[in-house]
Amino acid sequence: MNQKSAHTFARIPVRERGRGGGLRHVYIETYGCQMNANDSEIIASILEGQGYTITSDPRLADLILVNTCAVRDKAEQTVRNRLKQFKSIKRHNPDLKVGLVGCMAERLKDKLLEEEELVDLVAGPDAYRQLPAMIKDLEDGRKAVNVLLSLEETYDDIEPVHIMSNGISAFVSITRGCDNMCTFCVVPYTRGRERSRNPETILREIARLRDKGFKEVTLLGQNVDSYLWYGGGPKKEFYKQPPEVRASAVDFAELLDRVAAAFPDMRIRFTTSNPQDMTDRVIDVIARHPNVGRYIHLPFQSGSNRILRRMNRQYTREQYLDLIRRIRERIPDIALSHDVIAGFPGETEEDHAQTLSLMDEVVFDFGYMFAYSERPGTAAARLYEDDVPRGIKIRRLNEIIAKQNAHSKARMKNYVGRTFEVLIEGNSKKSDAHWMGRTLQNAVVVFPKTGKEKPGDFVNVHIEDTTGATLLGKRV
Ligand code: SF4
Numbered sequence: 001m002n003q004k005s006a007h008t009f010a011r012i013p014v015r016e017r018g019r020g021g022g023l024r025h026v027y028i029e030t031y032g033c034q035m036n037a038n039d040s041e042i043i044a045s046i047l048e049g050q051g052y053t054i055t056s057d058p059r060l061a062d063l064i065l066v067n068t069c070a071v072r073d074k075a076e077q078t079v080r081n082r083l084k085q086f087k088s089i090k091r092h093n094p095d096l097k098v099g100l101v102g103c104m105a106e107r108l109k110d111k112l113l114e115e116e117e118l119v120d121l122v123a124g125p126d127a128y129r130q131l132p133a134m135i136k137d138l139e140d141g142r143k144a145v146n147v148l149l150s151l152e153e154t155y156d157d158i159e160p161v162h163i164m165s166n167g168i169s170a171f172v173s174i175t176r177g178c179d180n181m182c183t184f185c186v187v188p189y190t191r192g193r194e195r196s197r198n199p200e201t202i203l204r205e206i207a208r209l210r211d212k213g214f215k216e217v218t219l220l221g222q223n224v225d226s227y228l229w230y231g232g233g234p235k236k237e238f239y240k241q242p243p244e245v246r247a248s249a250v251d252f253a254e255l256l257d258r259v260a261a262a263f264p265d266m267r268i269r270f271t272t273s274n275p276q277d278m279t280d281r282v283i284d285v286i287a288r289h290p291n292v293g294r295y296i297h298l299p300f301q302s303g304s305n306r307i308l309r310r311m312n313r314q315y316t317r318e319q320y321l322d323l324i325r326r327i328r329e330r331i332p333d334i335a336l337s338h339d340v341i342a343g344f345p346g347e348t349e350e351d352h353a354q355t356l357s358l359m360d361e362v363v364f365d366f367g368y369m370f371a372y373s374e375r376p377g378t379a380a381a382r383l384y385e386d387d388v389p390r391g392i393k394i395r396r397l398n399e400i401i402a403k404q405n406a407h408s409k410a411r412m413k414n415y416v417g418r419t420f421e422v423l424i425e426g427n428s429k430k431s432d433a434h435w436m437g438r439t440l441q442n443a444v445v446v447f448p449k450t451g452k453e454k455p456g457d458f459v460n461v462h463i464e465d466t467t468g469a470t471l472l473g474k475r476v
Contacts, residue, residue, distance in 0.1 A: 022062070022135075022139045023052075023062040023063040023097055023135050023138060023139055024051070024052055024053060024062055025052070025053050025055045025060055025061050025062045025063070026044075026047055026052050026053070026054055026055065026061060026062070026063045026064075026065060027054075027055050027056070027057065027058040027060070027061035027063070027064045027065070028040050028043060028044060028054060028065045028066075028067060028163065029058070029064070029065070029066045029067065029082070030067045030164065031066070031067060031068055031069045031075060031078060031079060031102075032067070032068065032069025032071065032075060032102065032103065033069065033071070034171050034218070034220055034271065035173065035176075035191070035220060035221075035222065036067050036068075036069060036102055036103070037164040037171060038160060038164075038171040038172075038173050038220055039067060039101075039102065039125060039128065040067045040163065040164060041160030041161050041162055041163055041164055041165075041171075042128060042155050042158050042160050043065065043067070043101065043128050043131065044160070044161040044163050045158050045159055045160050045161045046128055046129060046131055046132070046158060047131060047132065048161055050132040052132075052135075054161070054163060056163075058086065058089055059089055059092075059093075061089075061096065062093075062095065062096065062097065063096070063097045063098075063099065063135060063138070064086060064089075064096065064097070064098045064099070065098075065099045065100075065101055065121075066079055066082065066083075066098070066099070066100050066101070066102075067101050067102040068100055068101065068102040068103060068104035068105055069102065069103055069104060070102075070103035070104040070106070070107045070186050070190050070375070071103070071185075071186065071187075071373075071375075072370065072373035072375070073373050073374075073375075074373065075104070076104050079100070079104055080116070083098070083116055083118050083119070086098055086118060087118060090118065097120045097121065097135075097138045098118050098119055098120055098121070099119070099120060099121030099122070099123065099134075099138075099144075100112055100116075100119055100121070100122055100123075101121075101122075101123040101124070101125075101127075101128070101131075102124075102125060102190075103125065103186065103187070103190035103191065104190075105122045105123055105124055105147065106124035106125060106147050106149070106189070106190040106191070107186060107189065107190050107376075107377065108122075109122065109124075109145065109147045110122060110145045110147075113143055113145065120138050120143050120144070121134055121135070121137075121138060121143065121144045121145070122144070122145045122146075122147065123144075123145075123146050123147070124146065124147035124148065124149060124190070125149075125176070125190065125191050125192075126148060126149050126150040126153045126176075126191075126192060127146035127147065127148060128155065129153075129155075130146050134146060149177075149191075149192035149193075150192065150195075151192070151193055151195060151233065151234045152195060152232065152233065152234075153176065153195070154173075154175075154176055154195055154196070154197040154198075155173075155176075156197045156198055156201040156202075157201065159205065159208065160205075165214075166425055166426055166455070167212075167213065167214070167455070167456075168213075168214060168215050168216060168423065168424075168425050168426070168455055168456050169214065169215070169216040169217070169218065169267075169423075169425065170209050170214050170216070170217055170218070171217070171218050171220045172202060172205055172206060172209070172217050172218070172219055172220060173197065173220045173221065174196065174197050174202055174219045174220060174221050174224060174227050174252075174255065175194060175195065175196045175197065175221035175222065175223070175224065175226070175227050176191060176192070176194070176195055176197075176221075176222075177191045177192040177193050177194045177195060177222065178191065178194055178222040178223055179193055179194040179226070179235055179236060180222075180223060180226075180274070180276075180312075180314070181312055181379065182301075182311055182312055182313060183310065183311050183312045183378060183379035183380035183383065183384075184311060184341065184344065184372065184375065184378060184380045185375070185378060186375045186377065186378055187222055189377055189378070191222065193234045193235070193236065194222075194223070194226060194234060194235045194236075195232075195233065195234050195235065196227050196228050196229045196235065197229070198229060198232070199229050199250050199254075199255050199258060202219075202255070202259070203258065203259065203262055206259060206262070206263055206266070207262075207263075210263060210265075210266055213456060214266070215265075215266055215267060215423055215456050215458070216266060216267040216268075216269065216423060217259075217263075217266060217267075217268060217269070218269040218270060218271060219255070219256070219259065219268070219269070219270040219271075220270075220271065221270075221271075221272070222272060223272060223273075223274040223277060224252055224270045224271065224272065224273060224274075225252050225273050225274050225277035225278045225279070225282065226252070226274065226277045227250075227251060227252040227255055228249055228250070228251050228252075229249060229250040229255070230245055230246065230248070230249040230250075231245065251279075251281075252270075252279075252282055253279060253281035253282045253284075253285050256268070256270065256282065256285045256286070256289075256292065257285045257288075257289070260285065260288075260289035260291055260292050261289070263291070264291055265291070266291060267291055267292075267293060267423055267440070268289070268291055268292045268293065269292075269293040269295065269442070270293075271297045272297050272299065273296055273297060273298045273299075274298075274299070275298055275299075275300065275313075275315045275319070275320050275323055276313065276314035276315045278298070278323060280326060280330075283326060283327055283330045283331065284330065286330075286331055286334075287330045287331050293440055293441075293442060294331060294333050294334050294335060294440045294441045295334070295335045295336075295337070295365075295440070295441050295442035296327065296334060296335075296336055296337075297336075297337045297338070297339075298323075298324075298336060298337070298338060299338055299339030299340070299368075300320050300338050300339070300340060300358065301313055301339060301340055301341050302340065302341065302344060302347075302351065302354075302355055303317055303351075303354035303355035303356070303357060303358030303359070304317070304347070304350070304351035304352075304354040304355065305317050306346075306351060307344050307346070307347055307351050310344065310345065310346060310380075310383075310384065311341075311344060311380075312379065317354065317358060320358070321358065321361055321362070324336065324361075324362050333440075333441065334441070335365040335366075335411070335441035335442055335443065336362065336364050336365055337364055337365055337366035337367055337368070338362075338364050338366075338367045338368070339367070339368045339369075339370075340355060340359075340367060340368075340369050340370070340400060341370055341371070341372050342355070342369065342370070342371050342372065342393055342396040342397040342400055343371050343372045343388040343392065343393030343396055343397070344372045344380075344388070345372070345380060345384035345385060345386055345387055345388065346384060346387065346388075347372075347388055347396075352396045352399075355400065356399065356400065356403055359400070359403050359404065359407065360403070363407045363410065363411065364404065364407055364408075364411075365407075365408060365411045365412075365441070365443070366404070366408055367400075367404040367408075369397060369400050369401050369404060370397070371390075371393040371394060371396075371397045372386070372388065372393060374386045405468070408468060408469065409466075409468040412443065412466040412467075412468055412469070412471060413466060415439075415443060415463045415466065415471050416463050416464065416465060416466055416471075417463065417464075418462070418463055419460050419461065419462045419463070419476055420439040420440070420441075420443075420445070420460070420461055420463065420471075421439065421440065421458055421459070421460055421461075422437040422438065422439055422445045422447070422458070422459055422460070422461045423437050423438055423456075423457075423458055424436075424437040424453060424454065424455050424456065424457050424458075424459060425437050425438065425455060426455050428446045430446075431446075433448060433449055434446050434447060434448055434449065435447055435448075435449055435453065435455075437459075437461075439471075443471055444469070444470045444471065445461055445463070445470070445471045445472075445473055446470055446471070446472055446473075447461050447472070447473045447474055447475055448474065448475075450475050453475065459475050460475065460476050461473040461474065461475055461476065462474050462475075462476045
């Protein structure tokens with residue numbers, strides 16, 4: 001997400017600020033995962049619907065909302081440092097109000113008002129409909145806190161305002177919350193219990209995106225494989241439903257099939273998958289639809305069954321590798337990425353070796369790799385001492401990163417000499433004479449412009465070389 005660098009906030013004369021009555025101009029800054037990016041677009045929609053103006057310059061704002069992440073301690077420290085920088089804006093604009101929303105807000109609640117003097121508002125991920133009323137409280141000189149988690153809220157009637165998108169590719173959330181309770185994870189505490197969106201609202205949102213010229217959507221959820229619509233309500237109530245309700249429920253395979261069939265000219269992606277819930281029916285749907293991305297993000301977290309049990313991950317190393325085998329048998333050109341944690345409490349050199357050997361067995365295209373960061377309130381923090389010394393955590397993490405980099409390079413080499421359909425997303429970062437886009441495998445491709453294409457076009461590109469992270473080619 002957009003981690004902004006430190007700004008110097010030059011003084012801006014009052015008249016240039018959007019001075020209307022009250023806190024009319026809102027600047028939203030987003031940290032963390034795609035769910036947060038999508039939530040910032042939902043917040044923008046709710047506020048615009050109430051007559052607020054979203055500004056992209058914090059110096060012009062009456063209200064700054066920071067959408068926060070709590071997945072690791074570092075993410076929260078980043079937000080605290082950012083608040084220090086906003087102090088200089090406040091010096092130039094004493095009426096400025098600042099709000100923290102999202103996972104860190106949910107985790108720390110009203111404690112943030114005590115800990116951070118700059119903070120006036122704290123709102124959890126299920127409280128965004130109440131933001132206009134909370135802003136009213138600020139205008140009346142009160143602080144505002146709402147961190148109630150909901151069993152129903154999916155914001156499915158709110159059309160996100162795509163402030164985080166490039167106009168070609170958009171996120172569409174299909175579930176909120178998570179029921180899995182992995183011992184290291186704060187998400188179930190900061191985003192609540194799992195609930196799925198009505199498939200009709202998902203199809204309508206994608207139709208509107210298509211009509212606006214979007215060419216790709218990513219179906220979004222903490223664990224898309226456990227998507228289950230049976231008329232509304234939390235997933236945990238599904239099993240209490242009468243047989244006819246359960247029989248007519250829509251699961252992820254069904255949803256993905258409907259979306260792919262309804263929008264054959266759009267690319268359909270999804271994230272994040274979960275090894276314990278992914279079914280062969282989902283694999284079949286991917287294989288059946290040429291417009292579904294040949295890319296699966298499938299976190300494995302550890303290669304050791306002992307550590308997987310301590311993480312409360314509901315699969316074994318063998319089951320994970322068997323799933324990979326079934327996916328590759330059915331979809332040979334699939335690209336795979338993962339999440340992995342180094343140095344989980346109790347992890348031995350033998351456990352670490354099993355993580356490295358699993359990576360050797362799979363040879364992933366890409367990975368998100370982290371050292372274990374104890375999160376207060378999680379089961380791991382309660383049950384286990386964070387006993388792997390920092391030095392060893394980092395050494396193991398570096399070994400994992402080195403192995404992944406070598407595997408990524410090798411996987412990228414497989415593209416050279418072949419031609420792929422690329423969806424152009426925009427200019428290459430390094431040169432305006434080149435386009436940047438992605439293959440169906442989500443691999444980044446950069447190629448020279450020919451003057452006959454534009455962002456949003458699907459073009460064929462012959463791959464001539466790779467930098468290890470990017471493919472270089474020519475349009476054919
Ligand atoms: S599946 Fe596990 S790691 Fe992922 S969001 Fe849920 S609890 Fe967290």
